[in-house]
Amino acid sequence: MKRILRKHTTTVFSAHCEPVLSVSPGETFIIETEDSRGGRTRLPEQCTPESLHKMRQQGYAGNPVVGPVYVEGAEPGDTLAVDIQDMVCDTQGYYGYWPFEQHLQDLIKDPVTRLVKIVEDKVVYTFHAGGKTHEMLLPVAPVIGTIGTAPKEEVVYTYHTGTHGGNLDVPEIGPGCTVYLPVAVKGAFLSLGDCHARQGDGELCAVEMRSEVKLSVRVLKNWTKQQKWLRVETEEELVTIACDRPLESAQWLAIREMISWLEERQGWTKSESREFLSIASDVKPGQSLAGPYSMRVLVPKKLLS
Missing domain, CATH: 3.10.28.20 (Acetamidase/Formamidase-like domains)
Incomplete structure (x- = not known):
């Protein structure tokens, strides 16, 4: 079975990127995804406010995707049906936020990032609050946060959204679903990443992670x-x-x-x-x-x- 390694990341949806894989309609393949920070906050020492500020200053492009995948037979005007067959969660994830992005800088001074364990079908997190320690066990419900095809002309940052897809963060985009995406360029140039072990509506809560996504695609003519x-x-x-x-x-x-x-x-x-x-x-x-x-x-x- 064909597999794309997570080292093949990009931060744009673009037909100008060189495809890293070519697949036939109906062919099953695997994409290894990177987490939404490109693997830059996987150690405790990388999650301190000082390290997070430094990472931002060095240049920060969130939500890298893996791809693009060239789909044989896909032509402009077609619809690409992406069948998500399965998602394997990493054993570690994180949650985090930048207060200024959420208009909270008057309440919370520093960025926050915490590592969490993913054990079988549970997210395991030890939460310290109010002078007490709380261990939370939350069910895993994998989500693909960012998915899309290449627009016809422009180059679009993966953190943004549009009719091509992008940073959608929709909980229904997970194992067992079909995503219908427009094809604007020959080959479609499908990319995806930014996977979550679980996510709430609005993405106020999300556990970011690496993942292995098993999928196949179909090309729908005049759908x-x-x-x-x-x-x-x-x-x-x-x-x-x-x-x-x-x-x-x-x-x-x-x-x-x-x-x-x-x-x-x-x-x-x-x-x-x-x-x-x-x-x-x-x-x-x-x-x-x-x-x-x-x-x-x-x-x-x-x-x-």
């Missing part, structure tokens, strides 16, 4: 002419994702995308689709900490005939 944003399908749900600033703009774009999907899939009118969403959908943030933000609309498939 849809209406898809403007991103679509994800799990065993139980349809999910549309849109990105914009302010947050409510991303929300309305995701709603419009779900209306289009229901119109195509169910044969309903736009008005009927919106009526259905009034009683059978959820709207949730994906990544709401650093814009452009991502919002998603979720529909239970069991309610669709």
Whole structure:
């Protein structure tokens, strides 16, 4: 089975990057991902405020992805269906934040990073607060935070988002899902990374980690002419994702995308689709900490005939 090593990282989605692997539709392969800081905070001494400030001063490009992968037969106008088969978690992860990015610099002075253990299907963390020690055991629920194809012309930093994908941070993008991405250039140039052992809505909480992602891709010809944003399908749900600033703009774009999907899939009118969403959908943030933000609309498939 073909495998891409995590040393093949990039911080951009671009058709100008040299592909590191070529795959055929239906072929299963493995991508080893790096963590969202490029492996620069994996030791306790790298997680002190002094070390974090120094790392930032030296130059910091977050959310490296591995790729790009050239998909044989993918042409502009096609849709790339990315089937995520499995994700293997590393044995160690971290969580961390920069107060200034979250408008907390008046409350919290220094950046925070803590290492956590990942043991089998649990995130294990010892938390010191209020003069006491708390050991937390949280279930693992792997997520691919950043995934996308190459835009037609521009070079896009992986931390940003757009119709090509990017730093989406959507919890549904994990094992067992299919991500539908637009193809803007020949070969699609798929890249992914920034995996999480678990993540909450809005990404206020996330355990960053290295991972091994097993996946395959399909090239869909003339699958849809209406898809403007991103679509994800799990065993139980349809999910549309849109990105914009302010947050409510991303929300309305995701709603419009779900209306289009229901119109195509169910044969309903736009008005009927919106009526259905009034009683059978959820709207949730994906990544709401650093814009452009991502919002998603979720529909239970069991309610669709």
